[in-house]
Amino acid sequence: MTEIRHIVFDIGKVLIHYDPNLPYQRIIPDPDERAKFFATVCTHDWNIEQDRGRSWAEAEALLIGEFPEHEDKIRAFRLHWAEMVPHAYEDSVAIMTSLIASGHDVTMLTNFAADTFGEARKMYPFLNAPRGVTVSGEVGLIKPDVAIYQRHAKDFDLSPAHSVFIDDSFPNVEGARAAGWQAVHFTGADQLKADLLALGVGV
Known part of the structure; x- marks a missing residue:
């Protein structure tokens, strides 16, 4: 099993609720x-x-x-x-912050308009906890385009084969896999814990 060295979170519907x-x-x-x-x-x-x-x-x-x-x-x-974006998913946030606290390299990769992401960061300070974030609206690329995963890996010096991406959208999960990453489809915090454990990452 390939060692996971980098954990990358999506934001909308993984860490914070979104419903227009x-x-x-x-x-x-x-x-x-x-x-x-x-x-x-x-x-x-x-x-x-x-x-x-x-x-x-x-x-x-x-x-x-x-x-x-x-x-x-x-x-x-x-x-x-x-x-x-009325509330966070506290159980998912707890997983992310626990991973950071235990020394894992955690970043975020999100499809988000640049200005609304700035607003979200003020509403939800935990979005400042990971090492960094790639925001689609800032780089002009969107998931599931393979190029945005490649951009994120380059900008944050990630080894794709040793990276796992977490997203609620299955096409975005497939995009990460096409870029050479490992990836899990987020359906809830309990399943995420199980998926990470199966990859050798305990929470």
């Missing part, structure tokens, strides 16, 4: 109307481009030009972003 529906339950109370809005206006594909580095001003202008009748609802996405 939360503020929009108030803004668009009707569930069918809200689902249609996310399917046709503020879509996942639109939001991911902010994770790739597009500014919110450009993103909003693009949608408002196409859907002027939804201007307030479009601007609400960034305006009320903090409500989308």
